[in-house]
Amino acid sequence: MRVLVTGASGYIGSRLVASLLKAGDEVCAASRQPQTLTRFDWWHDVDTCALDAGDPLSLREGFEQAGDVEVAYYLVHAIGQADYRSQDLTSARQFAEAAAAAGVRRIVYLGGFVPEGEELSEHLASRADVGEALSVDGVEVVWLRAAIVIGAGSTSYEMLRYLADRLPVLPLPSWLSHPVQPIAVDDVLFYLLAARSTVPPGSYDIGGPDTVPYQDLLFAYVEAAGLTRVGLRTPGVPTGLAGRVIGKIIPIPDALAEDLVGSLHNTMTTSEERIVDVAGEPESGRTTIADAMRRSVQGRVGTPPGVSELKDPLRLAVTDAAWSGGDASVIRRYGVAASSKPTWDLFESLGARSLLYSWPVAAVVRTNLDVVDSVSGRTRSAIRRLFDDRNREA
Template structure:
């Protein structure tokens, strides 16, 4: 029986590799900071657990004792400034410890890359692979591009961009060639690396049967899941940093993760050799095609959730905007005669600001609700949308109290309730990201300003009510 160690077992790839290794009869040990992190994994009671930190040589050496094959599935994708040194140090620590423990093979999953200058994150992954190849233990370095599977960060970015943007202005890298691969195929090659000839010390490129551009992948994804064709226009002005921030705004992918993903997509990711097919053989049934991989990846997700959610929030906000507009009459004789503070914005500013805030509120609330529902928090998603409805009722109600009923005191109270409701809305969406809280926070701040302004007008016009 072969004893294997898997690092990164709680990650996306590692979590799928472990049960395959177990089913093949291997004794599997996992290195994790805490065994609590394995809670909920269906294979947790079938593995040996070594608790420790992969950056500590003592912990790694203890975990590698008696191991035949060690899988290194760790890399930094947090956007932190010191990730290169962290990855370099951890890889060297692991390679040295593997040599001391007499491990027979190290297996590492890196990224497909062209020759020449690379992005920092992709260059770091190449460096980690080279660290193992020149280390004291033979290494198998598998190199994959975009991995197609639910939970793969690169696939999640692809699907969320496609689902949420029927038309987009995108960076020029959407025209780069990519050879995506199904996650099941990646796991097949990883698990098979145990059986490669003794002493194998080299890289192997991994890819699916098709090469396409990122824009073509978006179009194919839309077609497979039943979305309308997407319109993509590429421009050369978006840097990886700006594109990463753009991805952070549009998708649930945080900027710290989006930047390295975008940085990697700046380069073409196409296999330069397919030797792995000769030495290990293709997956059962052959390499998985793009369409089949996408269908498997979305088996447990709803590609239409975003569009339906946005339709609901837009309908609620749009109705409030229309009702509020019909109730508002800044040209009436009553309103023109009111004594207003000098710091009140010009009349033309209000429709511009309110339109922008309405649009932001509809989109941000839709994003938060869809993400809550997708991660299983359906009750929170429903509560958020109910809170939006209540907020918009208060929003339209203020216009009626102020412009139609001429009840300035009640209008002040209504504005205060609206501001409080808006702050609560910001709190609710904040659970899915600080950026969303900031978007609704701007709306809440404006409602707070409207409360102060309404109160000031009420004080200046004590006899204005009918």
């Protein structure tokens, strides 16, 4: 089968490309700038095309370049950008129209849960808009809806990782007692592959086998990582405020963190499990939270491999976001490693590994340094703008 993958450079998209290739499919990986895909180890095994879902001309030319595509995966999302809901809606409509014109048989879309009878967060409302906008005459749509995806490199998982690694006392707002049904990335990939052929058109909730309060999910990571943390009840803290604070104390982009945390007041459990009836489960069953966390923390120190070389899709890949992997991984990949490997080896021999992962004081200091760096970065930008203005006036 020949398939097109949009968002191929993203966390899910890059792993999906590797999984499709293993399944024997012909893959065309789409990106606004195809040259950026050369960093992936599957680069030589795929075709590529330039495709910008926000540009109708680019869409038409991209589908022409992609060839006779049977199934197109839509993994495009502008979350974290200004007015992303409007952008996402327009892009989805244009993509569906271009896919229909190109003779694509099916679109597979991965979005978020849409709990009935609730006021949706901006993030979930945007995901729902996209699912509806992709429905056009002549093209089948399979819409998979998920909550938190567990796996090293996943934004939701990395938020849990940084909070638990850096804060010796974990604040527990009342909304962290709400239930959540996360899904491990290996199960997401299983259902994405099934959706290209065996799953009838329609929308399906996908989730893992466990439903727990959010706070239990946080402490599942604490246990898997071998940490000692204390929870502190903090009632009355709204998700909006929590998102802004979290965006300042962890290295994930501020706007992205705020948008994701803003969805935590919504119901994040499956409303039905028809996907299991039509597609079944992986051979070993769906991945539990405990197993997903255990596998995600493995191999956290060291240079990660490429996506196709991963022994487990829940582990970190070298092409995952620069801020993913935790403090030690980021330092190794982008800090000390930039000078020399012997320097890092010496750093590790002096106890850096245990320092960065288990010593709460070091985590707090690391967090405060990020905050200071964020503030100082904005200050430097303001000073530059001031001098630029003065120079233009002169």
